[in-house]
Amino acid sequence: MNSYSLVAEGLTKRFGDAAALDGFDLAVREGTVCGLLGPNGAGKTTAVRVMTTLLRADGGRATVAGFDVAAQPAQVRRVIGLASQEPAVDEILTGRENLVMWGRLYHLDARRARRRADELLEQFGLAEAADKRIKHYSGGMRRRLDLAATFIQAPRVLFLDEPTTGLDPRNRTEVWQAVRTMVADGCTVLLTTQYLDEADQLADQIAVLRGGRVIADDTPDRLKSSIGGDQLDLVLRDARDLPEACDVLAAFGPPAADPDTRRLTAPVTDRMHALGEVMRALAAKGIEVEDVALRRPTLDEVFLKVTA
C-alpha cells in the first residue's frame, strides 16, 4: 500500500466575505494522479496555491511529501513543481535558455543545468525548437516548456493548474502526453481541470470540488458509474416520435427530452452495446434519427448527479 504524498485536512481560506476554501479535504497516494475537477471559482487554484506555499490558509493543515506547507515551506519547495494557468516562461529567451535559467535557479551548476535542459527538451518533444525564442512557440509548445521547467529537479509532487485551458484539441493531446511522461517517472500529480474527460484521461482519482470543498472523491470508473457513465444524445427527424423513442431509451437510463431541438439524452453504462441496441430498436419502430452521439457527461451533469 502506497503512503500519501499529499494530504489536506479541513483547509479554509476566505477572501473578504467570500470563502474560497471551506473545509477542503484531500488525500493523494504516492505515484498517482489526482484530478481536481470543478468549475471556475470552485477554489481549485486557491487549493493549489495553499499546497504550493504561495498562500497561507486561514485554517486546517496540509502536508506535501510529509512536509507541513505552513511550517516547512522551504522543504516543500524543494520537492514540488508548479505549473500555473499562465505559462511563466520568458518570451524573449529561447526554450533552451529558459530551461538553463530555471535549472540554475534550482541550483544546478552550469554544466548540469545545460545537460538537464537537453534531456527535458528531448523528453518533452521540443528538441527541434530548442533554440527558437518562446514568442515563436505555439500555445501547446509553451505549456510543454512550462511543464518541462517544473520537472527540472525531478519533483516528488507536481501541481498542474488547468494545464490545457485555452488550448486547441491537438495541443491538448500533446500536453496530456507530456503529463503521462511525468507520471511514468513516478511523480505524484495534482491536476486541476474543468473537463471530466481530461480528468478521466489522466487521473487515478477524481475529486469534485464545489464551493471550496470536495463533494465527491473516487476513482474515475466508480465516479462515472455513479453518475451513469456516458451520455447518449439522439436528435430525431420528427418531434412526434419523442415519446416512443423515450420508451426505448428508458431501458438504459432515465432519458431527458427537449421537443424544441428534438433531442433526447440518456445516461448509458455499456456505451457501444447501448448504442447498437438503441439504433436497432429505433429502426425497428421506424423512427428516423438525424444525429447520434456518445459523450462524457458535462460538468453540469456531474454536479447534478453528485449533489442529488
Add this chain to the structure above:
Amino acid sequence: MTHALTDGWVIARAYLLHWVRNPAAILSQLLYPIVMVLLFGYVFGSAMAVAGTDGDYREYLMPGMFGQTMAVGVTSTLITMTTQVSRGVTDRYRSMPVSQTGVVLGRALSDMVSSALELAVLIACGVAVGWRWHNGPTAALAAVGLLLLLRFSLIWVGIFAGLKLTPEAAGASWMLMLPLTMVANTFVSPAQMPGWLGFLAEWNPLSATVAACRRLFGNPGFAGESWAAEHALLLAVAWPVAITLVFLPLSARAYRRLSR
C-alpha cells in the same frame, strides 16, 4: 543566503538579455532623453531664462535631464514588477527553492546596469550640445554617483508599488512621474514658481540631486536662498538613504503579504 548572489546574477543576466534582444525597446528608452534634450535645449530653451545662468540654458538643463531620467526610471522597475506578478513568474520563483533576496538583487542589478547605460548616452548627448563639467573628473564622477544613488533608492519604490498595482496602473504611472519630475529645479528655478509650488520644488528629492550635480559639475544655477538649496549635497545623500530605509522594508513586507 549563499545562493542570493548566484541566483541574483542568473536573474539579472536574463533581464539584460531582454534588453540586448529587444533593440526597439532600448532605442526608444535611449531616444526619449535625447529627444527631450533637443526639445528643451533648443525649442523651449530659446524662451527660457533661468536666473543666474547667464543665458546658457543647456548648461543649466543637462543636470536636470540626468536627474529626471533617473527618476522616471522607476516606471520601468514598476512595469517589469507588475508584469512578472501578473504573468505568474513571481509565483514560480516563490514556489521554488530560489533565494528571494537573490530575485530582488537580480532585479536591482539589471536596473542599475541599464540606468547607468542610459546615463552614459545622455552625458554623451549633453557633451554634443555643448554641456561640460568644469570641476574635474572626480567631482563629475561624484555627481554620477549621486544620480545612480537616486535611481537605486527608487528601485524599492518601484518594487513596492509594483507589488501593489495592476499592469494597467503601472503603465499610467508616467502621467504621475512626469509632473513630479518637473515640480523641481530640473527645467526652471523654483524661485520663479509661485510660493507654495516653489516650496514643494525646493524640497523635492530630485531637486537635491540635481542641485548637487550642478554644483559638482560646475554648472550654473545651483545657488539658492533656501536651506534646501544651500545643503543640496547633504540632501542628495540623505533623501535616497531615507527613501531606501522606508521602501526597502515596505517592499519586503509587500512581498511576504503576497501569501495572504
